[in-house]
Each structure stands twice: as C-alpha cells, then as structure tokens.
Amino acid sequence: MSRDLAGSRRPEGVLIAASILDADLGDLSDEIRRAEDAGADRIHLDVMDGHFVPNITFGWTMIHAVRRVTSLPFDAHLMISEPGRWTEQFLDSGCDSITFHVEVDAPQIRPALERIREAGRLAGLSVKPGTPLEALDPYRELLDIVLVMTVEPGFGGQSFMADVADAKLAAARRWLDPAGASEVQVDGGGKAETAEAIGRGGTDVIVAGSALYRADDMAAEVERIRSIASAARAATLAG
Ligand code: DX5
Ligand code: ZN
Numbered sequence: 001m002s003r004d005l006a007g008s009r010r011p012e013g014v015l016i017a018a019s020i021l022d023a024d025l026g027d028l029s030d031e032i033r034r035a036e037d038a039g040a041d042r043i044h045l046d047v048m049d050g051h052f053v054p055n056i057t058f059g060w061t062m063i064h065a066v067r068r069v070t071s072l073p074f075d076a077h078l079m080i081s082e083p084g085r086w087t088e089q090f091l092d093s094g095c096d097s098i099t100f101h102v103e104v105d106a107p108q109i110r111p112a113l114e115r116i117r118e119a120g121r122l123a124g125l126s127v128k129p130g131t132p133l134e135a136l137d138p139y140r141e142l143l144d145i146v147l148v149m150t151v152e153p154g155f156g157g158q159s160f161m162a163d164v165a166d167a168k169l170a171a172a173r174r175w176l177d178p179a180g181a182s183e184v185q186v187d188g189g190g191k192a193e194t195a196e197a198i199g200r201g202g203t204d205v206i207v208a209g210s211a212l213y214r215a216d217d218m219a220a221e222v223e224r225i226r227s228i229a230s231a232a233r234a235a236t237l238a239g
Contacts, residue, residue, distance in 0.1 A: 013230035014199055016222050017042035017075055017185070019209030021057065022156040028062075029069045031213070038218035039226075042073045044187070044207045045095070046156075049080040052101065053154035060086070060093035067094035075099065075145075077126065077187065077207075079153045084108025091119045099124030099147045099185075102135045113142040126187070128153060129164045133172055144182050146172050147207075150198075151188030157210040160189025162197055169201020170236070192224040199232030 018035035020028065020043060032043055045063055050056035063074065073096040080086065083100035085108070090098050098116045102109065102125045109125070116123040124145025125136055129152060136146065148168050151158040165186065172184045183204040190198065191211035198206055206229055208221075215221040 013226055014195075014203060014233055015041040015205045016212075016226055017044040017205050017207045018212050018222075019044040019046055019077075019156065019187070019207050020213075021046045022209040022213040024213075025058075028066055032066055032069045032072075034218060035212065036070050036072050038212065039222045040072065040212070042075050042205065043070065044209075045074055045076045046209075047076060047078045047080060047090075048154065049082075052081045052104065053079045055154045060089040063090070063095065064093040073097065075185075075205075075207075077147065081105070082108065084112040087112050087115050091116065091121065095121065097122035097124060097145055099126050099145050101126045101128065101153070102139075103128055103131055109139060110142065113139060117142065117144070122183075124183075124185070126153075127168070129161050133168055133175060136175075140176070143176065145185055146176050146182070147185045147187055148172055149188050150186055150190075150194075153188075157214075158189060160191075160194040160197075162194070165194075165197050165201060169198065169203055173202035190225065192221065192228055195225045195228035196232045199229030200236055202233055202236050203229065 018040035023031035048055045048057040076095040076098045078100040113123040122144035126147035128149050150161045150164050176182045185205040186198050186203050187207040190206040190208040212218050
C-alpha cells in the first residue's frame with residue numbers, strides 16, 4: 001500500500017482492520033488467514049513495550065515472520081515509548097503503515113513521521129482518550145492516519161468510550177482534511193453495537209479485535225460492523 005493510493009482511498013464503505021491481539025497467538029498464521037477470509041481489509045498489529053502501556057505483546061520479528069501469510073495491508077500500532085529508535089526495524093518488517101502515539105517524547109515524533117513517509121509508507125499518530133486532538137496540530141501535514149483511541153491503550157476487550165467518540169471523531173475528520181485523502185481510524189471497543197456511533201463520526205477504518213476473534217461467525221460480524229458503520233457514515237457525509 002503506497003501513499004499514492006491515499007488520495008484515492010475514500011472507500012465507499014468503512015474499512016475493517018482486524019486486531020490480532022485477541023487472536024490465538026499460538027496459531028497466528030491461520031488466525032490472520034481467518035480474518036482475511038472473513039473479509040477484513042487490514043491486519044492491525046498492536047505492539048506494546050510494557051513501558052508506554054502496562055502490557056507486552058510482540059515486535060518486528062513476529063511481524064516479519066507473518067508478513068508472507070497475507071497480502072492484506074499491515075497497519076502497525078506502536079504503543080511503545082521510543083518509536084523513533086525502532087522505526088527502521090518496523091519498516092523492514094513489512095508494515096504498510098506505522099502509527100505511534102503523540103504522547104511519547106516530542107523530539108522523536110517529526111523525524112519518525114518523515115522517515116516513515118520517506119520510505120513510501122503511511123504515517124500516523126494516535127491519541128489516547130485523555131489527549132486533546134490539538135496535540136496533533138504541529139504534525140498535520142505529515143499525517144496520513146489519525147488513530148483515535150476509544151479505550152485506554154493496553155488491552156483488548158475493553159468497553160467503548162462513546163463520549164470520546166462523540167467528542168473526537170467528526171472533529172478529527174474536519175481537522176485532518178475534509179477531502180478525505182487521509183484516514184481517521186478508531187481503535188477500542190469496535191463492534192456491531194458501537195458501529196453506528198463510529199460511522200456517524202465519518203470514520204474511515206474501524207479496528208476490531210475481540211468482536212471478531214470471539215465471534216461465532218467472523219465473516220458475519222465483519223459484515224455487520226461494516227454495514228452499520230457505512231450507513232451511518234454515508235448519512236453523515238450526505239450532510
Ligand atoms: C488496545 C489495542 C486495540 C485492541 C482492540 O490497546 O490498541 O487495537 O486490540 O481490541 P478490541 O476491539 O477488543 O477493543
Ligand atoms: Zn490498536
């Protein structure tokens with residue numbers, strides 16, 4: 001996925017990114033294929049370092065190992081304190097987009113975003129629920145992706161923060177670029193019951209973990225989330 005797709009990426013419907021955090025990590029290749037077969041549009045990779053968040057998951061070695069399993073785009077979500085230090089490794093592991101948190105030490109942010117874009121990948125910043133969107137202001141021109149957290153980062157299966165979604169999603173859409181060449185993504189508690197609120201905000205990509213990997217029928221769940229969110233989004237965009 002290269003940036004020249006970005007301009008033409010305003011998809012008709014909302015895209016679904018499967019977060020593998022809730023997958024059976026002991027059988028990860030099959031779990032990634034299962035998401036692809038179920039109709040997911042992306043694979044969302046939650047990298048945690050036990051410092052930025054109170055959990056440790058996996059890194060670029062594991063990402064590289066499963067890169068050959070699918071041609072679906074890999075969206076890396078780095079919940080680590082030093083994304084600037086490890087940018088090359090995540091680029092080399094085959095991530096199509098790399099999003100890290102605006103709450104990390106500031107001096108590393110701009111160089112890391114520039115390096116990700118220079119490598120022809122999509123660069124993103126994520127904001128925790130308590131962080132105002134204004135924190136992104138200094139980096140707008142470097143952003144292909146804004147990832148709005150609707151749970152405190154660190155774990156899957158948490159409850160969706162509807163107030164955060166209401167306060168930030170439509171605002172992020174308006175702020176980033178109304179034309180839609182860049183993406184607004186939502187992460188945390190994405191499922192059929194929250195899809196309307198997410199779609200109403202004009203969101204482009206919904207990350208879903210437990211809703212997909214704990215579903216009896218993953219394909220039906222992907223379609224349910226997508227159709228509910230896409231209808232709400234279409235209504236919003238129609239104004
Ligand atoms: C949480 C992660 C999310 C999480 C989503 O810190 O960034 O991507 O895996 O899982 P659900 O959809 O279960 O909230
Ligand atoms: Zn995530």
